[in-house]
Amino acid sequence: MSFTNGLEIEKDDAGIKNALWRTYSRDDIGIWFDVCWWLVFGAVGILLRFHKLGSLPLSDIEVENALLAWLIVGGQELVDINWLANSALVYFTQIIIFWVTDVANSISARVVTALCGSVLVFTPFLFGRHLGRVGACVMMALFAVSPSLVMISRTADGMAISLVCLVIALLGIERANNLKVRHGIGMVVIGLVLGIMCGRSFVIPVLFIMFILFRNTYLTKQVFETLRTSNFNGVLAYVLIGLLVVTSFFRYRYGFMVLAEPWNHWVLGWSSYSSMHSELMIPEMVFLNQPLLILLAVVGLFISQNARSIERNLLVLAICGLLYGIVYSGVQSRDVVWVIIPLYVVCARVMIWVSQSQWSGHELIVATVEGIILGSLIVFGYIVVGGQEFALRTADYGFDRNTIIQVLVLVGMLVLVVALFSAGWSARVSMVSVMIILFVFSTVWSIHRSWTMVEATNGAHANNWHKTWNTGSDKLMLKTLGNLSLRYVGHPREVDIKVMGPFNRQLAWSLRDFNNVKWSENPALVSYPSVILTPGLSESIIMDSRYMGQEFQLYHDYYAHSNIVAKDKRNSKSRPSGTNFDTIVVWTRQGDTNP
Amino acid sequence: MVEILACLYWWAIATFCGLLVWPLTFRMLGNLHDRGYAVCRAVGLLLVGYTFWILSSLGYLKLTSTGILVAFGICAIVGWRFGETSDALIWIRENRRYVLITEMLFVVTLGFWAYVRSHNPDIFGTEKPMEFAFMNSILRNGTMPPEDPWLSGYAISYYYFGYVIIALITSFSGVTSPVGFNLGLALVFGLTAVGIFGLSYNLISRTFGNQSRCFHKNSARTMTSPFVGAIVAPVIGLFSGNLNGLLEVLHQRGLGTGEFWRWLDIKWIDYAPSLSDLWMPERYLWWWQASRVVRDRNVDGSVMVLEPITEFPLFSFLLGDLHPHLLALPFVVLAIHVALQLYVGNKKGASDVIERDAISKNSLPTIDIARLLFFGLIIGGLSFLNTWDYPIYLFVSSVGYLLGRKKVGLGHLISIGMLIVVSILLYWPFYIGFQSQAAGVLPNVFYPTRIAQFMVMFGVLLVPVVGWLIWETAKYKDWVKWRVGVYLGVGTLMFLILVSVALSMLIFTQTELEGIKFSVFGAVAREAAMSEVIKRRVIESPWTSVFLTAILVVCASLAISIINKSRVRSSVRPFVLLLLFTGCLLTLVPEFVFLRDSFGARMNTVFKFYYQAWILWSIVASYGIWRVSYYGKLGVAMLYGTIVCVVLFSGLMYSVFSVWSKTQGFTGATMIGGNRVVTLDGTAYLQQTNKSDYDAIRWINHFLYEDGVIAEAVGGSYSEYARISTYTGLATVLGWPGHELQWRGGYEEFGDRESAIETLYSTKDWSIASDIMSRYAIKYVYLGALERRDYPDHGFVKFDNHMKKIYTNETVDIYELY
Structure with a gap:
């Protein structure tokens, strides 16, 4: 019996290339297999991206865009905005969504991002020429269940859209290289223009594309020649559209600055002062979420007889991404994609090699047995070392010697099993079995990680992605304010609210539905509003005795940087060095039924 | 070390701006020998500054690194789109020597003046507080138009473009504003030196031909290569003083x-x-x-209080005032480059720079929009940098353009008209808010400049210039057409005399001009005026006018004669003579008329016109020196050279001694704690003279993010009053009243503010104080040593009772309004 029954495997030794150029026929069972594969993993990917999309509150980066979009849709004056949004395309799409649906919440703020993330799952299909059927399927599966890509798709910071734009640009480069020059260049331009409007997350893709163009002088010359001969007319159209988008039809004039802000932010990020994350954040995320995949990529490359320079280049890219994540002070969690995407491509190409293997019935049985043994060992290892907790403890340098020994023993047993099967039957069969097992388990592990992060409303497993999570008190506070509003003015959203403290975006987003919110740092009460919100731990605010307060522990964690030197701090009076809004006190006037 | 790095940043930013627009400059100034390389930094800074200013005025940008990056990006795109990138890069490779010399010159002059400035960095005295206040206001506001720091609620009514450019670089480089102020001086020094060098190089090279080296049988002549000839220009124009x-x-x-x-x-x-x-x-x-050096004496022999100002570039840099006339220097030189390009015209000798080839005589010429905008931006920018310069260099450009044409037609006049319109329209937002202090023209009746004093001022330049004129005239005497020159020169003199007489008669006959009569004629009666005029102008001091008129005659005669000869387009002498002619006009005009301003004397007119005459004549002098040295007979050249060297040496004596004196022998003029300090921080001296204010100002700059009007004591100009708004950029109710009077042309805007501030500090009644604070939107009250000295103590208690104290030190309290 041949494992190849029903699968279109070339029997020659031409290698990957033939598999790549294979065309489909209607009678192929393989087609149905592919369709099912795409449907299943597509559905999984979409589910992971949309399930409980609004469970985690908007992060600081997301709020910058969402609040701006909400203010624009609400027709409010933008004169007093003292922050710069970080992604023009994000807030432009949010404006459209808010306006069309008349709903502005975490879900509607993230829906476009989730859509883009879902589209990204299917993009390997577009590179079938280079990946082949098997490679495209493998990559698609990895994209669908990747915890990092799932979280990127659930965070409205422009990264998901950037990746889609990068795909468009890379497709354009590929087309241009295959002699469809104008068509390809047009796609490159579209990808670049849209990507630049995505903000900070497109800085690395721009550098990457520039690098490609720098290496490919023919293509670069074609690009410049095309632009020149077209007299820049097409570019002008893109620029005009871009202007309308970034300024939201000239409502947000500082949209120009939003285009340049990513570069300024990226350059400043190299300064060690701006470092907000541990240097090991990216390695931790990579090794935590994709340990088996890394093993698959490295081992597969090592043993693959068809390893080409392209795989090695991809591995180098992944290492560069890793180094970048360690060295760059301003690294964000989304930067993990620069490590894992090259890894995914390498894995896809390794699996192509695996899929080319020819099996006899006997070999199939041997491989299956070996796979079962390996799988059992891996499961046993997970149970023994506690899985994620071990990785976390290790990351915190909390070495547990016993656990380490157990892990080493397990690894030893894994190696022994592989060696035994290699020696006893066939190294090729043994390694292929290892590859398949690694792929299967990494996929399962990814699904598990993704689902855990998606399901956890307290953000416990997504702490690299979100710095805030719900305590439930925010909803309680909003409900309390609604009730107060009804009591005072007979309408759930019209009560006068004064917030004492510097303007805070997250809180402003929470209070967006209330129409009479005023912010003031002045602790003295010149007038007596119905409701006052104060940061819970403020020392400089002493409330009037007519007010009664109730404290809420919110999800919010905001603090202001301050580099006060000791002497200046001594001379500073009544100037808080920072305002902490993770606890809020809601003050209402005592005994008032009518304000 | 930090300040050396700051200097490097500024060099890098200026060079980056220049490289951004180099392809554009290469194309636009394509007929100059160096393709505008020497001034590409100035072009870049102008373009970036303009882009930022116009977009910020429209509300699209703020003064942050990001906003500046947007301006860079737009300029880069424009430079790439409308320039000739590949040819420009090839040119650099082929002209490495020139590029290297220019770059070295810029580094040396920038570094040198930063070094000089670090030994006398104090931002104190003369106009420095005003300039620093503008700069800080722009840095703090971040939007255009910036708020007037000395008149809260109003925008700056002054030509502030130069401060925008300096503030841009300060913000982008991350240096503090006091360091940026001094680095701005160094940067302007470097840009001017390089610009003048480049201009002189272009003039000499164009005369010399395409050869970059000059080899002559006589080895002494090898010194007269274009580079050597060109280096004389910054030495004369920038490094030299007067006699x-x-x-x-x-x-x-x-x-x-x-x-x-x-x-x-x-x-x-x-x-x-x-x-x-x-x-x-x-x-x-x-x-x-x-x-x-010029001293006007009244009819009764007493010295006029308002002495004419005879500044020259080195003095300005030495004084350290970042005033508009100094800030505009690199762009003035750039404008002269533009004028030269307009003069030289299209390489192919067809039609002109602004117009493309006309199809036939009957067709209207098509316009090269890119060139029109480029030139309009540069020429028009002068009005925003230093308004007085705009008409001068518009004149030079227009006349230069016409001089360079074989035949002047309607199309050329239309081109000039369009250039004027574009240059005004591009800066329209500035004109809308600008109130000029000039209010007409008045006759200068009794104050001619004595020739001796005139030569003390301009002798260093005029000796080589006159020497060259004499040589040129002697060499080409056979075909010089004197008649036209006499008509032009003497006609100009007569015209000025007529204008002066007409204005005088108007003043005497119109009763509504009674108030002006005294400022022009003093106590001299109408009947005695004529005899007094004859006595002063014809008998005692006619020689300056005569001398200048003679130069005008020779200039015009030579220029017209050269133009009438064949191969006119290859000669730049008419252009150089135009510069000389313009300089003479600028120095002759104040002999007869002056612009009426708040001073009511010719002080400011002399200042502005003499300053530009210095620039123009220094270029002419360097050209003349090279021309005589290269083309003259050896004996003549040696004699001429010796005289020029002596004169130049005399001028450089001022440079050496004054710099030595100002820097205390390069030991540092700033004292802190008994030690001399070398620093670029212009506010460091405050640590010695007023530590409390220094600490408070530092605190405000670090921690008072929210804008708001700050009240402080009001006093006279050129004093320590308005120090808080000056050093922080926060607007105050009223700064220096005298300056506001000059800028606004009257008291309407700020009439009672001084008394209001006095009441605010003095009154015990909080309601009165509160009313004043509401009226002027005062958010902060500063109570320092000056306020405690000027206002009674009993008025301070109310601040403690009704306001929040946000800062205190030994002698300073800062209050914030609830």
Whole structure:
């Protein structure tokens, strides 16, 4: 019996290339297999991206865009905005969504991002020429269940859209290289223009594309020649559209600055002062979420007889991404994609090699047995070392010697099993079995990680992605304010609210539905509003005795940087060095039924 | 080390701006020998500054690194789109020597002046507080138009573009504003030096041909290669002083009779000196007098209080005022480059720079929009940088353009008209908010400049210029057409006399001009005026006018003659003569008329016009020196060279001694804690003179993010009043009233503010104080040593009772309004 029954495997030794150029026929069972594969993993990917999309509150980066979009849709004056949004395309799409649906919440703020993330799952299909059927399927599966890509798709910071734009640009480069020059260049331009409007997350893709163009002088010359001969007319159209988008039809004039802000932010990020994350954040995320995949990529490359320079280049890219994540002070969690995407491509190409293997019935049985043994060992290892907790403890340098020994023993047993099967039957069969097992388990592990992060409303497993999570008190506070509003003015959203403290975006987003919110740092009460919100731990605010307060522990964690030197701090009076809004006190006037 | 790095940042940013627009400059100034390389930094800074300013005025940008990056990006796109990138890069490769020399010159001059400035960095005295206040206001506001820091609620009514450019670089480089102020001076120095060098190189090279080296049979002539010839220009124009330096030294040594010094009649050296062994003048601020060499005396013999100002570039840099006339210098030189390009015209000799080839005589010429905008941006920018310069260089550009045409037609006049329109339209947002202090023209009746004093001022330049003119005339005497020159030169003189007479008669006959009559004629009656005029202008001091008129005649004659000869387009001499002619006009005009301003005297007119005449004549002088040295017979060249060297040496005496004196022998003029400090921080001196204010200002700059009006004591100009708004950029109710009067042309906007501030501090009644604070939107009240000295103590208690104290130190309290 041949494992190849029903699968279109070339029997020659031409290698990957033939598999790549294979065309489909209607009678192929393989087609149905592919369709099912795409449907299943597509559905999984979409589910992971949309399930409980609004469970985690908007992060600081997301709020910058969402609040701006909400203010624009609400027709409010933008004169007093003292922050710069970080992604023009994000807030432009949010404006459209808010306006069309008349709903502005975490879900509607993230829906476009989730859509883009879902589209990204299917993009390997577009590179079938280079990946082949098997490679495209493998990559698609990895994209669908990747915890990092799932979280990127659930965070409205422009990264998901950037990746889609990068795909468009890379497709354009590929087309241009295959002699469809104008068509390809047009796609490159579209990808670049849209990507630049995505903000900070497109800085690395721009550098990457520039690098490609720098290496490919023919293509670069074609690009410049095309632009020149077209007299820049097409570019002008893109620029005009871009202007309308970034300024939201000239409502947000500082949209120009939003285009340049990513570069300024990226350059400043190299300064060690701006470092907000541990240097090991990216390695931790990579090794935590994709340990088996890394093993698959490295081992597969090592043993693959068809390893080409392209795989090695991809591995180098992944290492560069890793180094970048360690060295760059301003690294964000989304930067993990620069490590894992090259890894995914390498894995896809390794699996192509695996899929080319020819099996006899006997070999199939041997491989299956070996796979079962390996799988059992891996499961046993997970149970023994506690899985994620071990990785976390290790990351915190909390070495547990016993656990380490157990892990080493397990690894030893894994190696022994592989060696035994290699020696006893066939190294090729043994390694292929290892590859398949690694792929299967990494996929399962990814699904598990993704689902855990998606399901956890307290953000416990997504702490690299979100710095805030719900305590439930925010909803309680909003409900309390609604009730107060009804009591005072007979309408759930019209009560006068004064917030004492510097303007805070997250809180402003929470209070967006209330129409009479005023912010003031002045602790003295010149007038007596119905409701006052104060940061819970403020020392400089002493409330009037007519007010009664109730404290809420919110999800919010905001603090202001301050580099006060000791002497200046001594001379500073009544100037808080920072305002902490993770606890809020809601003050209402005592005994008032009518304000 | 930090400040050296800051200097490097500024060099890098300026160079980056230049490289951004180099392809564009290469194309636009394509007929110059160096393709505008020497001025590409100035072009870049102008374009970036303009882009930022116009977009910020429209509300699209703020003064942050991001906003500046947007401006960079737009300029890069424009430069790439409309320039010739590949040819520009090839040119750099082929002209490495010139590029290297230019770059070295820029680094050396920038570094040198930063070094000089670090030894006398204090931002105190003269106009520095005003300039620093503007700069800080722009940095704090971040939007255009910036708020007037000395008149809260109003925008700056002044030509502030230069401050925008300096603020841009300060913000982008991350240096503090006091360091940025001094680096701005160094940057302008470097840009001007390089620009003048480039201009001179272009003129010489164009005369010389395409050869970059000059080899002559006589080895002495190898020194006259274009590079050597061109380097003389910044030496004369920028490094040299006037002859007052020599006179000060001679007076210090005790040389010269009392009669001579009294006859010379220059303040502080108008008496018989005593013998001395010292070379360095000892008198306090002796170097200041070089800017006051012209002394006007009233009819009764008394000295006029408002002395004409005879500044020149080195003095301005030495004084350290980042004033508009200094900030505009690199762009003035850039404008002259534009004028030269317009003069030289299209390479192919067809039609002109602004117009593309006309199809036939009957067709309207098509317009090269890119060139029109580029030139309009540069010429028009002068009005925003230093308004006085705009008409001068518009004149030079327009006349230069016409001079360079074989035949002047309607199309050329239309081109000039369009250039004027574009140059005004591009800066329209500035004109809307600008209130000029000039209010007409008045006649200068009794104050001609004495030739001796005129030569003290311009001798360093005029000796080589006149020498060259004489040589040129002698060489080409056979075909010089004198008649046209006489008509032009004498006609100009007559015209000015007529205007002066007409204005005088108008003043005497119109009763509504009674108020002006006294400022122009003093107590002299109408009947006596004529005899007084004849006595002063014809008998006592006619020679300056005569001298200048003679130069005008020779200039015009030579220029017209050269133009009428064949191959006119290859000669730049008409253009150089135009510069000389313009300089003469600028120095002749104040002899007869002056612009009416708040001073009511010709002080400011002399200042502005003499300053530009210095620039123009320094270029002419360097060209003349090279021309005589290269083309003259050896004997003549040697004699001429010797005289020029002596004169130049005399001028450089001022440079050396004044810089040595100002920097205390390069030991540092700033004292802190008994030690001399070398620093670029212009506010460092405050640590010694007023530590409390220094600490408070530092606190405000670090921690008072929210804008708001700050109240502080109001006092006179050129004093320590308005120090908080000056050093922080926060707007105050009223800064220096005298300056606001000049800028606004009257008291309407700020009439009662001074008394309101006095009431605010003095009154015990909080409701009165509160009312004042509401009226002027005062958010902060500053109570420092000056306020405690000027206002009674009993008024301060209310601040403690009704406001929140946000800062306190030994003598300063800052309050914030609830």
